[in-house]
Each structure stands twice: as structure tokens, then as C-alpha cells.
Amino acid sequence: MHPSQWTALDSYFNETLGLSDPILDAALARAAAAGLPAHEVAPNQGRMLQIFAQMTRARRILEIGTLGGYSAICMARALPSDGRLISLERDPAHAQVARQNVELAGLSGIVRIMTGDAHASLDQLRRDALEPFDLIFIDADKQHNPAYLEAALALSRDGTVIVADNIARAGRLQDAGSQDDPDVRGVQAFLQQLGQDLRLNSTAIQTVGAKGWDGYSLSIVRR
Ligand code: SAH
Ligand code: DHB
Ligand code: MG
Secondary structure (H helix, E strand, O other): OOHHHHHHHHHHHHHHHOOOOHHHHHHHHHHHHOOOOOOOOOHHHHHHHHHHHHHOOOOEEEEEOOOOOHHHHHHHOOOOOOOEEEEEEOOHHHHHHHHHHHHHOOOOOOEEEEEOOHHHHHHHHHHHOOOOOOEEEEOOOHHHHHHHHHHHHHOOOOOOEEEEEOOOHHHOOOOHHHOOOHHHHHHHHHHHHHHHOOOEEEEEEEEEEOOEEEEEEEEEEOO
16 A cells, blocks of 8 residues: 555545535635645544544533644534634744634634643633533644643543544654654653553554554543
8 A cells, every 4th residue: 555545545535425625625725825834634534523522522622733723623613602612823823824714614703712832821721720621632743742631631521532643653653763853752752641641541543544644642531
């Protein structure tokens, strides 16, 4: 199997299952036109996130790493009209594109994008002590995944689901030559936390597709 076949099969899934639509396509086009990197989840992964939100009957969702708002739109579509998705984005240019995409998706009433470093925004959310989140998607700078997990736990309840993107990174997690990469180290430390923290029941899944060889972790909080 060759990566071009992974991409071709993803296209087939997308067409057969109808995983894209004009709003998502336009969000991608606006992000590309603004020069944002194409680091958003693929359409089939976006639908998976939406289904996770539906499975958890999520009313409150937290995302760390907004980019152009693609995954935020996917998840927010699962929310009831009084639901809330808060997404954290450091880069003001990314946040601006995301706000426009969310607005054009008709979701600006339920999606709030907090601009600024995620660490500061997470501290703010902890101080605010609002209702805990039902679903948390970690998808920002991977070197800080351990800190994001700690914050996610502090903002969770029994049953909260935590998903983290990019846990395989084309095998670099285990490549001898990548062991000094801060992102690789961050993901490794994050996975160790998942394995050791008694508040978490976790798994890790590798994926191939249009986004290459990567993966995600899936955890449920029990307390
Ligand atoms: N979840 C998005 C993709 C996110 S890409 C999607 O699937 O559509 C990662 C994003 O995290 C980038 O926009 C980057 O600017 C942001 N980011 C990186 N480090 C950050 C930090 N410390 N705080 C907040 N956002 C950060
Ligand atoms: C990359 C992909 C991602 O999904 C992400 O969140 C960050 C970076 C990448 O391909 O480099
Ligand atoms: Mg990602």
C-alpha cells in the first residue's frame, strides 16, 4: 500500500459517505487563501469527532488548537442550540479566519474562540470554574500535550472524553533520529501520562489516509 492509495481511498470514503459539504469546503478554501497550513483533520476524521460529540451527548466542548476552525465546525455541529464549544488559538491570524468560517457556518452563537496562548486561556477557564467539559480535543503544539492533559483533567468530570491528534506522526515517535524533537518528547510524555493516570482509561489508534500516517488517542475520565 502506497500513501497515494491512502489518499485515493480517503477520497472514495469522502464521496461515498458524503463527508464534505459546501460549508466545510469553503472553510478549507478560506484557510488556504489566508496562507494557513493544511493541518486540519481530514473530512472523515472531522466526522469522527462529530460522532464522538454525539456519542457523548456533548453540551460543552473544549478544543486546544483552532487553526481555521475546521474541526471546531465539525464538532459544534453536534451541539444543541444551547451548547458551547470553546476553542483556543494562539495565532491571531488563524483565529480571525476561524471566526469568519464559524460565522459563515452559522455557528457563531455557540463557538467561542479565545485568542492567546492556550496555557493562559486554560488558566482562565480554570479560574472561571464553569461547568466541566464533556469532550476535549487536544490539537495544538504537541510539545505541551502533558500540560494540556493536566488542564483537561482539571476541566473534566467523570465520563469526559479526551481526544488528542497526531500521536504517531509518521512513526517519528519511535524513530531513533527523532528522539530529541520536543514534539515527539511531548507526545511520548503525554502517552505515558495516559498509561499511568488512574483517572483515565485510554487507547491509541494509528491511522493512514490523506493526512499520511498518524493517529489519535482516545481517553475517558473516570473518577
Ligand atoms: N484543530 C484544527 C487544527 C489545529 S492545527 C483542525 O483540525 O481544524 C494547530 C493549531 O494550534 C495552530 O493553529 C496553531 O497556531 C495552534 N497553536 C500552537 N501552539 C499553540 C498554543 N501554545 N496555544 C494556542 N494555540 C496554539
Ligand atoms: C501537522 C498536522 C496536524 O494535524 C497538526 O495538528 C499539526 C501539524 C503536520 O502535518 O505537521
Ligand atoms: Mg492535528
